[in-house]
Amino acid sequence: MPEIHLTELEKLREHEETDPEHLKELTQQIAADKILKHPIVVDEKTNTILDGEHRFNALKSLGCKRIPAIYVDYNSPDIVVQTWRNNYNLTKRDVVEAALSGKLFPPKTTCHMIRNSETLMHISSIEKRVDIPLEVLKGELALTPISDVKAAMNVELADVLPTYTQFLKTGIVDTPLIVDKRTGILLYGYEAFQALDMLSAEKAPAFKVNMESVKIKTSNPQLGSLSKEDIVKAGTRGPKLPPKSFNLLAEPVKISFPLEKLVAEKRQNRRALKVYNGTLELLYDGWPTPFVRLNSLSSATRSVWAKLECYNPFSNSVKDRIGWAMIKEAMENGELKKALYEATSTNTGIALASIANILGLKTRLYIPKTIQRASDTYLEVLGAEVVRLPVGLTVEAISQVEKEAKADRAVHLNQFENDANFKVHLKYTAKEIDKQLNSLGLKPTCIIGGLGTSGHMSAISYYFKTKYGNSVKIVGVQPAQNEVIPGIRRVETGMKWFRHAHFDEIVDVKQSEAIQGAIKIARKEGLLIGLSSGAVVHVFQKIAEEKGVYVLVFPDSGYKYAEQFEKYLASVSPKN
Numbered sequence: 180m181p182e183i184h185l186t187e188l189e190k191l192r193e194h195e196e197t198d199p200e201h202l203k204e205l206t207q208q209i210a211a212d213k214i215l216k217h218p219i220v221v222d223e224k225t226n227t228i229l230d231g232e233h234r235f236n237a238l239k240s241l242g243c244k245r246i247p248a249i250y251v252d253y254n255s256p257d258i259v260v261q262t263w264r265n266n267y268n269l270t271k272r273d274v275v276e277a278a279l280s281g282k283l284f285p286p287k288t289t290c291h292m293i294r295n296s297e298t299l300m301h302i303s304s305i306e307k308r309v310d311i312p313l314e315v316l317k318g319e320l321a322l323t324p325i326s327d328v329k330a331a332m333n334v335e336l337a338d339v340l341p342t343y344t345q346f347l348k349t350g351i352v353d354t355p356l357i358v359d360k361r362t363g364i365l366l367y368g369y370e371a372f373q374a375l376d377m378l379s380a381e382k383a384p385a386f387k388v389n390m391e392s393v394k395i396k397t398s399n400p401q402l403g404s405l406s407k408e409d410i411v412k413a414g415t416r417g418p419k420l421p422p423k424s425f426n427l428l429a430e431p432v433k434i435s436f437p438l439e440k441l442v443a444e445k446r447q448n449r450r451a452l453k454v455y456n457g458t459l460e461l462l463y464d465g466w467p468t469p470f471v472r473l474n475s476l477s478s479a480t481r482s483v484w485a486k487l488e489c490y491n492p493f494s495n496s497v498k499d500r501i502g503w504a505m506i507k508e509a510m511e512n513g514e515l516k517k518a519l520y521e522a523t524s525t526n527t528g529i530a531l532a533s534i535a536n537i538l539g540l541k542t543r544l545y546i547p548k549t550i551q552r553a554s555d556t557y558l559e560v561l562g563a564e565v566v567r568l569p570v571g572l573t574v575e576a577i578s579q580v581e582k583e584a585k586a587d588r589a590v591h592l593n594q595f596e597n598d599a600n601f602k603v604h605l606k607y608t609a610k611e612i613d614k615q616l617n618s619l620g621l622k623p624t625c626i627i628g629g630l631g632t633s634g635h636m637s638a639i640s641y642y643f644k645t646k647y648g649n650s651v652k653i654v655g656v657q658p659a660q661n662e663v664i665p666g667i668r669r670v671e672t673g674m675k676w677f678r679h680a681h682f683d684e685i686v687d688v689k690q691s692e693a694i695q696g697a698i699k700i701a702r703k704e705g706l707l708i709g710l711s712s713g714a715v716v717h718v719f720q721k722i723a724e725e726k727g728v729y730v731l732v733f734p735d736s737g738y739k740y741a742e743q744f745e746k747y748l749a750s751v752s753p754k755n
Contacts, residue, residue, distance in 0.1 A: 181305050183218050184433045185316075185355070186248040188239055192227050194277040195284035197236050206237040213313050213392060217306040218247035220291070227278040229253065229291045230302045243316040247309050247432055251302075257294040258302070263287050310429040314388040315357060320434065322441070323385040325376055328356065329363045331414035333512065334373050335422045336598040340679060343374040343605070344645045352436045356383050357427055359390035364414040366395065367427040377606040380441040384434060399424045417513025459537055461492045462499055467611035473731070475703035476719065480726045482621070483719070486612055489708070489736035493533035494526040496709075496735035497608070497635055498594075502530030504603035505592040506538070517541060518589035522576035524631075524665050525554040526735055527594050532561040543589070545576045549663045551742045572668055595632050601676045604638030612639065612730060613646070624727030625652040627718055629667040629711040629734060630685070633674035636732070640680035652683045654722065656714045659687040665743075666711040666734055686721065688714040694747045696720070697737055707737040 209215060215238065219231025228235055229251070238246050251258060253271055262269050267288060277284055291302040346352055354371035358364065365372055366388070375383050390407055397405040405425055413420045455461045469487045476483040491499035509515040518541040519531055528544040535542045542563040546554060547570045555565045568576050574595055584591035594600055616623060626643060628636040640653040658664045670677060670685060690710070697713030700706050708716075712733035719731055737744070 180307065180430075181249045181251070182433050183247045183249055183307070183309055183430055184435075185245045186221065187245050188235065188243065190226050191221060191235060191246070191248070192225065192278035193232050193235065193283060194227055194229075194274045195232060195288050196286050197233050198286040201286075202233050202236055202240075205233050206240055209234075209237050209313070210241060214310045214394070215247065215313065215316065216308055216310055217303070218249050218309055220302050220306065221248045221250050222253035222275070223250040224253065225275050225278060227253070227275055229258075229274075229289075230306070238313075238316060241313060241317075243313060244319075245316055247311055247316075249305060251293075251305075259292045259294070259299060261290040261292060263290055308429045309432060310394070311432060312357075312388055312393045312427070314392060315386045318386045318388065320355060320384050320386060320436075322382040323356065323358060323387070324382055325372075325380060327363050328358055328365050328372060328383065328385070329414040330365050330369065330372060330419065331410045332365075332369055332420045332424050333422050334369045336601060337679075338422070339370050339373040339377070340641070342370040343377055346371075346374055346378060346438055347642070347645050350438050352384060352438050352441065353433045354431065355434045356385035358385050358387050359411075360387035361390065362411055362415065364390065364411055366390065366393070366410075373602075375441065377602055378438065378442065379606055379610060380438070381443045382441045384436045384441075393427060395425050395427055397424065398426050417511070419512050457537075458492070459503075459534065462503055465490070465492065466607055467615060470612070470615040473700070473704055475700075476716075476723075476729075478725070481723070481729065482727075483723075483729045483731065484616075485706075486608075486615075486730060486732045487706075488608075488732070488734050491530075494529035494735070495738070496526040496530070497732075498526035498734075499530045499533075500603045500608065501594055501597075501600045501632075501634060502527060502534050504599040505594065505597050506531070506534050508597075508599040509590060509592060514590060515540075516588060516590040518543065518587065520580050520584040520587070520589045520591050521545070521594065522573045522580045523594075524550050524573045525557070525739055526666065528554070528558055528563065529561065531592070532558055532563040536562060543583075545573075545580050547571055547573055547576065550665060551740060553739060553741065557739070571663070572672060574668065574672055594634070595673075596675055600632055600634035601638050601679070604635040605642060608635055609639045609642035613642065616728070616730070621728045622647065623651050623730050625654060625723075626730040626732070627654045627656065627715050627722075628732035629656040629664075629714055630670060630674060630677070631667045631711070631734075633677045633680075635734070636682075637674070637676035637680040639732070640682060644681050649683075653681065654718060655682045655685045656688055656711070656718050657685055658714075659689045662688070662690050664688065664690050664693050664710050664714055665740065666709065667714065684722070686718045688717050690743070691747060692717040694743060697740075697744075701737070706733075708733050709735040709737050710740050710743060711735070712737075 220229045292299040293302045357367035468490045473483045488497035489495045493499045520543045522545045532542045544563050545566045558565050643651045657669045693710045693714035696716030697708050715731045
């Protein structure tokens with residue numbers, strides 16, 4: 180289907196005069212409807228209007244600044260110019276010359292046809308209905324702070340990712356937001372809004388309209404009649420409406436705005452001096468986490484960089500990001516309750532318990548039997564209730580957690596299914612790595628990271644494969660069969676976001692190999708990293724080539740894994 184672009188009226192050229200009576204009637208009709216129902220058709224090279232000159236002039240007389248237009252290649256043999264007048268023998272060149280010279284043909288001279296298979300149809304057949312409000316066509320496209328826009332609907336991640344991909348690959352934002360000027364409620368552009376948020380944009384190109392003067396169509400039959408008051412309530416107080424509950428336009432419209440102008444790069448002095456107004460700010464205003472060269476693994480032709488997620492303040496791990504993101508989204512959706520229940524192998528539990536304490540919430544955390552006993556102590560210090568379960572993997576506890584959360588009227592955020600997990604890494608973690616590399620004038624050859632929920636590595640894969648294609652190799656790390664490495668698991672146990680990503684290789688690691696990798700970094704670089712980080716080091720040593728730029732994602736520090744280190748060191752120490 181042809182794309183519909185919002186084009187400034189002053190850019191377009193007419194090639195024939197209008198009929199005064201028809202123009203008057205059409206103008207009155209459009210003014211009464213308060214919408215323009217159909218776009219016009221324009222030659223992409225010369226901006227000559229091929230169909231819709233009466234609509235063009237009607238909008239001009241109504242004080243509009245732009246019009247929805249479908250651009251076509253007028254030179255295409257599929258477009259044919261005919262005439263309504265017997266005494267005219269027209270060519271496409273005649274039409275363009277009339278538009279460029281201003282010597283217009285009389286009304287209803289040209290008739291443009293377009294070929295559909297073997298049939299010629301009037302070119303208006305491609306003019307899909309848009310129903311775009313006149314307020315949009317009259318208003319200015321303004322840069323609106325993302326924080327001022329209030330979403331009344333949830334959006335499915337799968338619907339957002341194509342838009343995110345388009346913006347990131349092209350560097351162009353092609354979808355405007357339409358926002359109620361009084362309340363800030365988002366009326367159109369939900370996928371674009373979410374994509375811009377995940378791209379860390381601070382502003383969005385938006386048209387502001389009076390919600391009372393536009394027609395909103397309910398698109399979810401299960402909701403029945405949806406009033407504007409319902410939409411305002413969902414956007415201001417929550418809970419949010421289900422995805423695709425309503426729409427404003429019959430068809431999407433396009434603009435063209437540089438993404439780089441929407442993303443702020445400045446950092447306030449207070450942040451540079453590491454001064455924070457509260458411990459929650461310590462998390463997200465402490466980003467990006469450090470990015471450090473590992474000299475012991477690097478050489479003259481190979482540079483190896485580690486992303487140190489242990490610098491997150493609560494769990495000292497990458498899981499602080501998803502704990503914050505899941506709670507924040509639940510708050511925004513009006514779904515947060517007085518207690519949080521979650522299955523965890525330690526780090527997500529610590530993150531949730533820490534943030535819950537700040538917010539005055541209780542936590543109950545379910546831990547597999549295979550996880551180190553020290554985790555219970557950390558979580559109990561934070562005031563969480565700890566439940567040990569006779570399962571080997573955290574994911575095996577989900578059904579029990581869900582059942583008990585429902586019975587106790589608690590919220591189960593479910594890190595394994597909650598899209599906030601993937602989105603926070605797409606918005607922050609992946610982009611941080613890219614910017615940190617760019618600051619060094621580098622592009623990655625290979626990125627290696629462990630697979631647990633798959634959130635951070637799926638997001639990193641999605642981002643880098645979208646931006647750089649297959650020039651960047653993405654390698655996932657999983658435990659070998661019948662091996663336990665806290666924080667990561669095997670792909671076949673089920674990973675929601677793995678399907679959105681492309682991994683060039685998945686490599687198995689034994690626990691002993693992961694410990695050896697951690698010990699190597701401790702003794703060569705002075706960093707005590709965790710077992711999943713050690714697994715990443717082992718995989719790097721296994722697959723790395725002599726040349727390239729390698730990024731190793733280290734999810735946490737080694738201080739929680741004293742039991743595993745102690746057992747391993749005892750097994751390899753010389754016998755008396």
